Amino acid sequence: MNNFSYRNPTAIFFGKGVLEGLGEKASALGKRAVLVYGKASAKKYGTYDLVRKQLKSAGVEVFDLGGVQENPLLSLARKGIELARSKKADFIIGLGGGSAIDTAKVIAVGAKTEADPWDIFSGKARIEGALPVVAVVTVPASASEANPVAVITNDELSMKAGISNPAMYPAMAFLDPALTATLPLKNTACAAVDIMAHVMEAYFTSQEEFSPVQDGYAEGLCKAVVSSMRRLKTEPQDYDARASMMWAATLAWNGVAQLGIRGASVPCHMLSYPISAHYGVVHGATLSILLPAWLRHNKSRISLRLLKFGENVFCLRVPTEEKVIDAICAFYREIGAPVFMSEAGVKNPDLLKMSLQAVEAARMRGVSGLTAEMALGVYSLAC
Numbered sequence: 001m002n003n004f005s006y007r008n009p010t011a012i013f014f015g016k017g018v019l020e021g022l023g024e025k026a027s028a029l030g031k032r033a034v035l036v037y038g039k040a041s042a043k044k045y046g047t048y049d050l051v052r053k054q055l056k057s058a059g060v061e062v063f064d065l066g067g068v069q070e071n072p073l074l075s076l077a078r079k080g081i082e083l084a085r086s087k088k089a090d091f092i093i094g095l096g097g098g099s100a101i102d103t104a105k106v107i108a109v110g111a112k113t114e115a116d117p118w119d120i121f122s123g124k125a126r127i128e129g130a131l132p133v134v135a136v137v138t139v140p141a142s143a144s145e146a147n148p149v150a151v152i153t154n155d156e157l158s159m160k161a162g163i164s165n166p167a168m169y170p171a172m173a174f175l176d177p178a179l180t181a182t183l184p185l186k187n188t189a190c191a192a193v194d195i196m197a198h199v200m201e202a203y204f205t206s207q208e209e210f211s212p213v214q215d216g217y218a219e220g221l222c223k224a225v226v227s228s229m230r231r232l233k234t235e236p237q238d239y240d241a242r243a244s245m246m247w248a249a250t251l252a253w254n255g256v257a258q259l260g261i262r263g264a265s266v267p268c269h270m271l272s273y274p275i276s277a278h279y280g281v282v283h284g285a286t287l288s289i290l291l292p293a294w295l296r297h298n299k300s301r302i303s304l305r306l307l308k309f310g311e312n313v314f315c316l317r318v319p320t321e322e323k324v325i326d327a328i329c330a331f332y333r334e335i336g337a338p339v340f341m342s343e344a345g346v347k348n349p350d351l352l353k354m355s356l357q358a359v360e361a362a363r364m365r366g367v368s369g370l371t372a373e374m375a376l377g378v379y380s381l382a383c
Helices: 018-029 047-057 074-086 098-110 117-121 185-205 212-234 239-252 267-279 283-298 303-314 321-335 351-365 372-382
Strands: 011-014 032-036 061-065 091-096 133-137 149-154 159-164 172-175
Touching: 011 018, 011 239, 018 047, 018 091, 018 133, 018 172, 032 047, 032 074, 032 098, 047 061, 047 091, 061 074, 074 098, 074 117, 074 149, 091 098, 098 117, 098 133, 098 149, 117 149, 117 159, 149 267, 159 267, 159 351, 172 239, 185 212, 185 239, 185 267, 185 283, 185 303, 185 321, 212 239, 212 303, 212 321, 267 283, 267 351, 267 372, 283 321, 283 372, 303 321, 351 372
Parallel strands: 011 172, 032 061, 032 091, 091 133, 133 172
Antiparallel strands: 149 159
16 A cells, blocks of 8 residues: 555535534635536525525625536536625635536636646646635535545537645535435436446556555445445435445545555546537446446556456446446446447547546646557447
């Protein structure tokens, strides 16, 4: 196991009714805030009104930035940066899932520098600090509420990229599982895939021969997601299943699962970016397509880990590499997630262009080991 240091400065408030304390806690950050949210659901289901009521009661003036979409756009983040500067915002609130919270982080960083935010993503400029971010989670998947990562799509270049910097840890995060009860099963399924992918990628890229703590942690989270999803298929509003999914999401990508693991990487996330950027496929669906393809492309190299995963997560008695991959695909199909690009509506994709963009995304993110040849091989298996 590699040496590591770990610090997570985000204060997390978890459980039913935690938003009742939002105003009091967030007002300690200042009295002017930009509220970043999506297109409809936050207002439809009352979360937007609840957040605004809380902030108003605490004397916080709020400036809206709605319209965040899945695979959030740089153009909207730029508008948010101008809004934050012009209104002299003290902090930024991200209300929703990873898209809204990531957008809030980009705004928080952009408001503290004169550089264009894309220059930060491309490595031409450095992060000079960030306004505090408050995360209110209604779609548990990305763990953006508890990590220093942000992902954005440059809609001018049709290119998706991510960055990580300690300045982007949210100051606080509010996680009420009851707020996810209205999330459709299709969206919940995509979230489940994303949660599992966050630990599966580290698990399958690990070069550790003996790592029972981290391996068991990853396997346990995957088993929790599988069992919770199966329970939600029968009873979509089951609170305990929703709570388990929400906490699993945070634990999967708050950095703990990857600590000390030699070789831990995120190749499938890098491969997913061009599919989202060019074809608009939601993030979780790109991963249900790419993970099986990546596993098949690398199965001889990761054979022992595949067999162990099949035994410990899917309880396969006599696993083989193909049986384990088939079990993963069967679970994805069971919850309604696609396993090939064609099933997500992607016809005749430009595999070479995607491969080159995936390699560039990996370079920008500092992810090593992904070559154009490897990317092309995985994409070919995913068609």
